[in-house]
Amino acid sequence: MGKEQAIGDSRAQSLANHGNHERRHGWAWALAGTAILSILLAGCGAPTPKATLSQTGEYFAESEYGVKASPRIASVATSEIPRGGGRYKLGKPYQVKGRWYKPADDPDYVAEGKASWYGAAFHGRLTANGEIYDMAHLTAAHPTLPLPSYARVTNLDNGSSVIVRVNDRGPFAHGRIIDLSKRAAELLDYRNAGIANVRVEYVGPAPLHGQDAQFLLASYRPGGALPDPSDGLPTGVMVAMNGPTPSQPVSQAVAALAEQAAPISLDGGVALPAVGPLVPDRPTEPPVQAGAVELALLSYADRRVSRAASAFDAVLDSQLDSRAVIDWWERRNGAQTPDEIAAPYINLGTWASRAEAERLTRALAELGRPVLKETVGPGGKVYVASLLPDGEADLDAMLRAAWAAGALDAFAVRD
Structure with missing residues (x-):
């Protein structure tokens, strides 16, 4: 019995030691698991980095201008800018920086001059007809063309051209005749240069829905290409032309074939590509150094x-x-007078009646500082009204309020 008792005690001690060993390992694994879980929870609680855009030459600080920048309707980095949503607008004659502009629906409009482009500083903000500016879309700002409308812009330096959607007013600086979006400037190959010599040709009115991205891209014509009568027209649209269709010149006469041509089936339409050609990558040039700008x-x-x-x-x-x-x-x-007002501000329009102009400026006085100036317009004495930001309301809110108050021709001057 003594021997058996000794063996039993030894076995019990061994089991006890083994149990203690297992418990120590269990505590170690539990502590390790707790540490890993804490790290994972801390990672989940950390804020996700947000995509940002680097500041461009168009960037303006509130401290520099003394007014709040208008908020973006859509995010710069993540949101897809909605198309359309604006309204048809022509407008009465208006004055900016002492110069009169007379909007007109002129089907024969053709002009040559300087073009600039605008990008990130205005991306996601309201245009003059209530759409939202998208620097990646083929759009433009023009001082007098109907909104929205289409215009073909040709870079006279390299011959490339594209149709753009005109949905904003501007530019109002340095005698430029049109302001293109960043994407349009890339297609016409002057984004790095900043300025180009262009020809602007009015094409016609544009639909309000704004679903025209493929149509505009298909209108792109690289420099040196011959005109195509179907450029800028949807598939299936035929154009009546007085004369032969432009084609490559033939060096000598070609004899007619004696064989009868095989019949062609007209049951199915010709499948055309959904998008137009893309511009090849070009080496990046150093940006143009902008001169000093005097701000009032x-x-x-x-x-x-x-x-x-x-x-x-x-x-x-x-x-x-x-x-x-x-x-x-x-x-x-x-x-300052309306002729000398420094952007940004709201151009409310012109009135023949001083009482009507004063009624509007009084209604909007809570949103900014109204300025009313009597001057002589194309049709005689008129009253030019403007609304300057006072740091309380943003430009887009002021613009919406002006439209709601009856100033249907109002637009933001952001130059």
Whole structure:
């Protein structure tokens, strides 16, 4: 019995040691699992990096301009910009920086001049007819063409051309005649140069739905290519032409074949490619160094209010009323007029009635600083109204409010 008892005690001790060993291993694995779980939870709690765009030459800071930049309707990096959504708009004559522009639906419109392009600084913002600007779409801003409409733009330096959707107003600087989107500038090969000599030809009105990306891309014509009568037209549309279709010149006459041509089945249509040719990659050129730009500072005290000026009426000559005091103060201090307003601001339009213009500016006074100027337009005396940001409301909100108040021709000047 003693021997058996000793063997039993030894076996029990061995089992106990084995159990302790297993428990130690179990605690070790539990601690390791807890550490791994903590790391995973910490990783899940960390914020996901957001895609960002680098600042371009168009970038403007609120501290520099003294006003808030208008918010983007769509995200720059992730959102797909919706097409269309605007309205047909021609508009009355308007004035920007002392120059009059008269919108017109002229089917024979052709003009040559300088073209620029605009990109990330305006991407996702409202256009003059209520669409949303997409720098990756083939669009353009023009001062007088109907909105929206189509125009063929040809780079006179290399011969390439493309049809663009005109859905915005501008440009209003340096005598340029059109402002293209970044994508259109890439197709015409002047994105790096910034400026190009172009010809602009009006094509016709564009549909409001804006689903024309394939149609516009198919209209691209590289430099040196011969004109195609079907350029820019949907599949199946035929064009009546007075004369032969342009083709490659033939060096000598070709004798007619005696054999009768085999019949051609007309049951099925010809399958055309869904998209047009893509522009090959080109070596990147160094960006053009922009010169210094002088910006007019916005001020909250560049006008005397009538109530303050009228306090002097009792002691002034009868012919020197409060209006004359205000005019004298503006001339003395160089107050800005609508001809000299620095962008950004809202061009509300022109009115023949001062009372109507004042009614509109009073309705919008809570959103910004209204400016009303009497001047002589193409048809005689008119009143030009503008709305300057005061840092409280953004440009897009001001533009929507102007449309809602009845200024249907209002648009944002972001130059």
